[in-house]
Amino acid sequence: MTREQLEHVIRAAATISNDDEIVVVGSQSILGRYPTAPSELLVSNEADVYPKNHPELADLIDGSIGELSPFHDTFGYYAQGVGPETAVLPVSWQSRVVEIRTPATRGAVGLCLEPHDLLISKYVAGREKDRRFAKDALRYGLVSPGTLRERLAETSVDDATRSRVAAAIAADAEGSA
Numbered sequence: 001m002t003r004e005q006l007e008h009v010i011r012a013a014a015t016i017s018n019d020d021e022i023v024v025v026g027s028q029s030i031l032g033r034y035p036t037a038p039s040e041l042l043v044s045n046e047a048d049v050y051p052k053n054h055p056e057l058a059d060l061i062d063g064s065i066g067e068l069s070p071f072h073d074t075f076g077y078y079a080q081g082v083g084p085e086t087a088v089l090p091v092s093w094q095s096r097v098v099e100i101r102t103p104a105t106r107g108a109v110g111l112c113l114e115p116h117d118l119l120i121s122k123y124v125a126g127r128e129k130d131r132r133f134a135k136d137a138l139r140y141g142l143v144s145p146g147t148l149r150e151r152l153a154e155t156s157v158d159d160a161t162r163s164r165v166a167a168a169i170a171a172d173a174e175g176s177a
Contacts, residue, residue: 001031002042005077014108016065019054022108029112037142046080087121089113120152152169
């Protein structure tokens with residue numbers, strides 16, 4: 001997904017939900033801070049989103065412009081309507097969101113996760129695709145291992161998850177050096 005495609009999803013999601021603040025929590029939120037992010041980080045053709053003020057309408061977004069919808073068939077990308085609980089994030093992540101507001105969003109704003117917050121959610125999820133994403137973000141220098149460790153300390157997870165994530169950050173930082 002490109003930045004322009006994400007702007008289209010934000011505009012469509014805002015129209016569908018009648019909410020001009022759309023939270024982008026998935027990998028494509030990297031496009032907030034890095035509009036021309038490396039191609040390895042842009043392989044997904046979906047944007048995980050929810051309306052900030054009406055999160056209960058995420059299913060409406062999913063049904064309207066989600067996977068296998070006419071929107072998806074027409075454009076080749078889509079929105080995955082998710083809830084606020086989808087991503088495990090550090091405390092105060094909302095104060096660090098990166099806004100996308102352009103003429104293409106027609107007044108709506110995409111509230112994209114700051115890249116370090118995004119990577120913490122990826123590490124906590126722990127899927128192979130999330131780990132690849134994190135490794136690539138580190139390799140390209142888009143995030144700092146030190147800031148990732150700080151954000152992990154601000155994240156409510158159990159001890160086993162905290163240890164697993166800390167080890168993954170350390171290994172990936174070593175591999176990107």
